[in-house]
Amino acid sequence: METRQTYASAARTIIDRCELLATFSEIPGQITRRFATQPMRQMHEVISNWLRAAGMVVEVDAIGNLIGRYEANKPNAKTLLLGSHLDSVRDAGKYDGLLGVMVALSCLERLHQSNIRLPFAIELLGFADEEGLRYQSVYMGSKAITGAFAPDQLTLQDEDGITIAEALRAFGCNPDPTNFSVSRWSPRELLGYCEVHIEQGPILEERDMPLAVVNSIVGQQRLLFQFHGEQGHAGTLPMNLRHDALCAASEFILAVEQLAGSVEGLVATVGQLEVQPGASNVVPGQVQLSLDIRHEDNTRRAKCASQLHVVAKNICARRGIALNCQLVQDSPTVFCAQNLVQRWQEALIAEGYPAPLLASGAGHDAVVISTLTEMSMLFVRCTGGISHHPSEAVREEDVEAAVAALERFLLLTAKE
Numbered sequence: 001m002e003t004r005q006t007y008a009s010a011a012r013t014i015i016d017r018c019e020l021l022a023t024f025s026e027i028p029g030q031i032t033r034r035f036a037t038q039p040m041r042q043m044h045e046v047i048s049n050w051l052r053a054a055g056m057v058v059e060v061d062a063i064g065n066l067i068g069r070y071e072a073n074k075p076n077a078k079t080l081l082l083g084s085h086l087d088s089v090r091d092a093g094k095y096d097g098l099l100g101v102m103v104a105l106s107c108l109e110r111l112h113q114s115n116i117r118l119p120f121a122i123e124l125l126g127f128a129d130e131e132g133l134r135y136q137s138v139y140m141g142s143k144a145i146t147g148a149f150a151p152d153q154l155t156l157q158d159e160d161g162i163t164i165a166e167a168l169r170a171f172g173c174n175p176d177p178t179n180f181s182v183s184r185w186s187p188r189e190l191l192g193y194c195e196v197h198i199e200q201g202p203i204l205e206e207r208d209m210p211l212a213v214v215n216s217i218v219g220q221q222r223l224l225f226q227f228h229g230e231q232g233h234a235g236t237l238p239m240n241l242r243h244d245a246l247c248a249a250s251e252f253i254l255a256v257e258q259l260a261g262s263v264e265g266l267v268a269t270v271g272q273l274e275v276q277p278g279a280s281n282v283v284p285g286q287v288q289l290s291l292d293i294r295h296e297d298n299t300r301r302a303k304c305a306s307q308l309h310v311v312a313k314n315i316c317a318r319r320g321i322a323l324n325c326q327l328v329q330d331s332p333t334v335f336c337a338q339n340l341v342q343r344w345q346e347a348l349i350a351e352g353y354p355a356p357l358l359a360s361g362a363g364h365d366a367v368v369i370s371t372l373t374e375m376s377m378l379f380v381r382c383t384g385g386i387s388h389h390p391s392e393a394v395r396e397e398d399v400e401a402a403v404a405a406l407e408r409f410l411l412l413t414a415k416e
């Protein structure tokens with residue numbers, strides 16, 4: 001099973017598959033694949049065929065996660081979870097999420113082709129919604145796996161007024177609230193969770209290394225701010241009488257940049273801005289913006305978030321504008337399981353690769369899964385550290401390294 005040449009051809013297949021899957025998009029010419037959409041459904045069909053051919057039984061759960069199960073060589077065995085997400089950001093790259101699913105699939109294909117079953121079962125999870133693009137509600141896929149998905153979210157609407165429940169029904173799922181009340185797993189049935197993912201940052205490239213073992217995932221908050229000003233005529237409303245929602249929001253955005261620049265380790269981003277009514281000759285009446293704020297230290301992050309809320313309130317008070325603020329996501333910093341980190345390092349070294357440790361600045365479904373079972377991640381170098389961008393790229397030999405490392409990790413797990 002384990003020759004360099006076959007790893008190379010596995011890597012070629014993985015990259016070809018990522019290229020093919022990139023064509024499943026809501027927008028022609030770019031990759032945009034939101035939760036429970038038609039392109040996601042079509043992608044499920046293609047991946048399901050690959051999973052079945054690799055000896056797995058396939059199902060789609062109530063939230064639209066694609067799940068392939070590779071049985072153990074004995075009854076009542078525990079299960080190891082592998083996976084990553086199948087959804088994307090707007091105008092995404094080809095590898096964020098998908099690479100992890102394709103690397104895990106490749107290892108299972110290799111086991112199946114060699115007629116190898118392990119003393120534990122493996123479930124390969126293709127998560128339905130990690131990025132939160134459609135409903136601003138992140139990690140819905142992994143939350144459904146752990147039993148943390150709140151059914152009251154089923155009434156959330158997307159920009160076309162379609163609720164999550166309606167989207168799921170159209171997708172072929174049954175969004176009955178009782179389907180989300182418990183996890184499909186009890187922790188004692190599980191051996192842990194492992195996610196392979198592109199690094200999405202420049203450190204591995206800087207160090208000239210293909211892989212890293214993740215030791216922690218930095219905590220993040222996402223908030224929505226609404227600035228309610230007063231709409232008016234751009235030609236007749238004097239400047240001193242205006243309550244321009246966009247001017248208030250702009251002042252706030254620059255304050256966000258300033259704070260993040262002055263606090264070591266803090267990153268903060270306003271990436272979404274909706275201006276109403278949105279016409280060149282109308283003073284903006286309403287603005288909604290997103291704030292994404294991250295810091296490894298949970299207390300520090302919470303303090304900066306509330307500091308920014310106070311800044312927004314002061315700007316609005318001065319400008320005669322009403323403010324609403326809503327917390328959409330609050331994930332603490334989580335640490336990967338030490339025993340799995342060590343096993344990953346052993347696997348990398350056994351395959352002849354350095355085994356550096358890295359913190360993840362990006363969020364992952366692994367954060368949610370860590371509430372259910374021990375969690376670990378492997379990072380793969382990506383070109384220029386570029387991610388959430390169409391030019392996301394990986395080197396074939398690094399993908400080869402990832403397949404070798406995951407395969408070795410599985411064999412080490414079998415010896416435990």
Ligand code: HGY
Pocket residue numbers: 130131361362363364
């Ligand atoms: O935002 C994140 O860190 C992740 O890519 N969803």
Ligand code: MN
Pocket residue numbers: 089096131388
């Ligand atoms: Mn992402």
Ligand code: MN
Pocket residue numbers: 085096097130197363364
């Ligand atoms: Mn991702």
Ligand code: MN
Pocket residue numbers: none
């Ligand atoms: Mn007019």
